Amino acid sequence: MVVIGVLNSKGGVGKSTLTAALAVRASRDGSVCVVDLDSQGSYSDWYGRRGSPDNPALLTGEDRASDAVEALQLNAPYEFVFLDGPPGSLVVTEDAIKVCDLVVIPMRASGLDLMASQDCIRLCQQSGAAFLCVLNDVNARDAKSLGENARNTLLTYKIPIAKTAVAHRVPYINAMTSGKTGPERDKASAAEIDALWDEVRSAAVAAAAAKEGSP
Numbered sequence: 001m002v003v004i005g006v007l008n009s010k011g012g013v014g015k016s017t018l019t020a021a022l023a024v025r026a027s028r029d030g031s032v033c034v035v036d037l038d039s040q041g042s043y044s045d046w047y048g049r050r051g052s053p054d055n056p057a058l059l060t061g062e063d064r065a066s067d068a069v070e071a072l073q074l075n076a077p078y079e080f081v082f083l084d085g086p087p088g089s090l091v092v093t094e095d096a097i098k099v100c101d102l103v104v105i106p107m108r109a110s111g112l113d114l115m116a117s118q119d120c121i122r123l124c125q126q127s128g129a130a131f132l133c134v135l136n137d138v139n140a141r142d143a144k145s146l147g148e149n150a151r152n153t154l155l156t157y158k159i160p161i162a163k164t165a166v167a168h169r170v171p172y173i174n175a176m177t178s179g180k181t182g183p184e185r186d187k188a189s190a191a192e193i194d195a196l197w198d199e200v201r202s203a204a205v206a207a208a209a210a211k212e213g214s215p
């Protein structure tokens with residue numbers, strides 16, 4: 001079971017949007033369960049609109065990621081588990097980081113988002129968790145300026161950042177309100193989520209293998 005947390009205590013950065021898109025993409029490669037750790041329940045609401053298929057499956061009602069992952073390991077081992085984190089609560093985020101093989105940290109390409117994402121990055125660094133920042137909602141017009149600036153700033157501090165940036169696309173917004181994902185509605189979104197999933201999957205699988213091999 002490979003556990004991927006989509007976490008950032010900064011709100012509105014695309015955690016739920018990317019969790020849904022990546023989980024649906026991952027379900028083509030294996031069994032997937034998403035744990036909704038957000039009491040707002042955005043992901044669960046989306047899941048309800050989707051019509052409750054069993055892949056990806058959904059687990060709600062667990063406040064702590066550690067309890068959720070333990071329950072999944074005992075009862076229903078999935079190939080991939082995604083944790084959709086809440087905004088604000090560093091306690092929930094910190095607990096979730098401990099059980100992740102890989103933490104995906106979405107953020108917008110702005111100085112404010114980079115600064116507000118430091119808390120989550122620092123928690124990952126302190127706990128030795130593997131993590132990957134993802135620039136999300138990048139406007140095509142600003143990709144060369146803001147996007148590259150943000151990427152270079154992160155790289156200067158040796159912070160891992162996905163090669164794939166997710167663009168600002170209306171299908172990501174509209175699909176969510178009908179229980180779909182951007183990639184299920186739009187070819188350009190599908191191509192970038194395929195590329196992001198390749199990166200996330202290989203980093204998560206490598207980190208899970210390294211964890212297993214460590215004493």
Ligand SMILES: Nc1ncnc2c1ncn2[C@@H]1O[C@H](COP(=O)(O)OP(=O)(O)OP(=O)(O)O)[C@@H](O)[C@H]1O
Nearest residue numbers: 011012013014015016017087137167168169172173
């Ligand atoms: N790539 C994108 N293109 C366009 N809109 C996006 C994109 N990613 C996210 N959004 C929009 O940004 C808003 C916030 O996204 P989302 O709810 O996924 O963020 P979140 O981090 O889960 O928020 P919260 O912290 O409240 O849980 C939503 O309106 C969503 O439709």
Ligand SMILES: [Mg+2]
Nearest residue numbers: 015016038042
């Ligand atoms: Mg959310």
